[in-house]
Amino acid sequence: GAGVSQSPRYKVAKRGQDVALRCDPISGHVSLFWYQQALGQGPEFLTYFQNEAQLDKSGLPSDRFFAERPEGSVSTLKIQRTQQEDSAVYLCASSLANRADQPQHFGDGTRLSIL
Amino acid sequence: AQKVTQAQTEISVVEKEDVTLDCVYETRDTTYYLFWYKQPPSGELVFLIRRNSFDEQNEISGRYSWNFQKSTSSFNFTITASQVVDSAVYFCALSEAAGSARQLTFGSGTQLTVLP
Numbered sequence: 524g525a526g527v528s529q530s531p532r533y534k535v536a537k538r539g540q541d542v543a544l545r546c547d548p549i550s551g552h553v554s555l556f557w558y559q560q561a562l563g564q565g566p567e568f569l570t571y572f573q574n575e576a577q578l579d580k581s582g583l584p585s586d587r588f589f590a591e592r593p594e595g596s597v598s599t600l601k602i603q604r605t606q607q608e609d610s611a612v613y614l615c616a617s618s619l620a621n622r623a624d625q626p627q628h629f630g631d632g633t634r635l636s637i638l
Numbered sequence: 639a640q641k642v643t644q645a646q647t648e649i650s651v652v653e654k655e656d657v658t659l660d661c662v663y664e665t666r667d668t669t670y671y672l673f674w675y676k677q678p679p680s681g682e683l684v685f686l687i688r689r690n691s692f693d694e695q696n697e698i699s700g701r702y703s704w705n706f707q708k709s710t711s712s713f714n715f716t717i718t719a720s721q722v723v724d725s726a727v728y729f730c731a732l733s734e735a736a737g738s739a740r741q742l743t744f745g746s747g748t749q750l751t752v753l754p
Contacts, residue, residue, distance in 0.1 A: 556741060565642075565729050565744030566683070578738060612681065623733040623740055624671045624690065629683035 525549075527630035529615050535636045536605050544600045544633045548617030555598050556627060557590055558614040566614050572598060573621045602635075610637045640665045640732050644745035651720050652753050659715040659748045661730030667691075669735035672706065672713045673742065677727040689713060720752045 528547040536542050548555050554573055558566035559582075568582040574595035583590070587605075592598040602609055612634050616627035641664040651657045663672065674686040687697065689706050697704050701718045717724055727749050731742040 554740060558741075563746075565731075565746050566742070567744070568741035571740055579741065582741070614683065616683075618740075621740060623735045624688065625740075626673065626685045626688055627742060628685060629675075631680060631682045634681075 527615055527617055527628055529613075529630035529633050531633060532631065533634050533636075535638065537638050538605060538607060540605055541601065541603045542605055542635065544602075544613050544615075544635070546598045546600070546615030546630060548596065548598070548615070549619075549628055552617035552619055552628075554618045554621050554625070554627075555592055556616040556618075557598070557600050558616065559584075560612040560614055560632070562611075569600070569613075578621075605635075605637045607637050610635055640667075640670075640734055640743045642730050642732050642743055642745035644730055644748050646748045647746070648749045648751070650751045650753060653722060654719050656716060656718050657720050657750065657752075659717075659728050659730075659750065661713045661715065661745060663711050663713065663730070663732050665732060665734055667734040667736045671733045671735070673731040673733070674704070674713075674715050675729045675731060675744075677729060677747070679726070683729065686715075717750075720750075722752050722754055725750060725752045 556571040557569040560566040570580040572592040587603045589601045612632040614632045616629045618625040643662045670691045672689045675683045705714045727747045730745045
């Protein structure tokens with residue numbers, strides 16, 4: 524596709540449920556990033572991939588958060604046993620190459636609400 | 639560790655006024671990159687510009703201009719003759735070249751409202 528695509532756009536779950544968020548990056552982009560954006564704040568880094576390799580997961584807040592990109596394209600962010608503090612917008616971004624100067628291109632995000 | 643500060647939480651201007659959004663950053667790296675993104679109400683972050691730490695030349699693109707000053711660790715963004723469509727949240731971000739980290743560190747954003 525022309526841009527980064529994320530689904531679902533909105534997700535409501537009850538506390539304790541597991542959720543899975545999908546990201547389809549721009550075709551050919553090597554790097555893929557996940558960010559968490561709380562209301563009124565800037566995005567905060569969660570994890571990133573170069574192709575299928577997860578190179579940095581230092582931003583994942585707990586072991587309930589898990590991300591994968593098995594074929595180096597689509598990525599899934601999974602949150603197990605959700606808690607209310609997980610409510611946020613989850614943004615996915617991709618970039619053409621694994622370099623710090625590369626602009627990251629973002630999707631519309633998934634707004635997650637935990638009841 | 640890197641840090642980006644956008645001290646202006648909200649700014650309101652009347653259409654056709656000029657407005658400057660401030661960004662101050664901290665980094666120990668000598669090579670780094672600065673970015674500005676726009677986030678309209680739809681939520682998607684739109685890339686506007688990237689600057690390299692070794693290039694302090696200011697840049698103008700239509701009504702947008704950017705002033706990068708290493709001496710004050712600032713990378714400010716000016717919109718000339720603002721329009722209602724400029725209303726959005728604007729984020730400044732930093733990435734460092736050293737090491738394997740590739741993530742962006744964002745400021746907390748400035749909500750710009752342009753009134754007709």
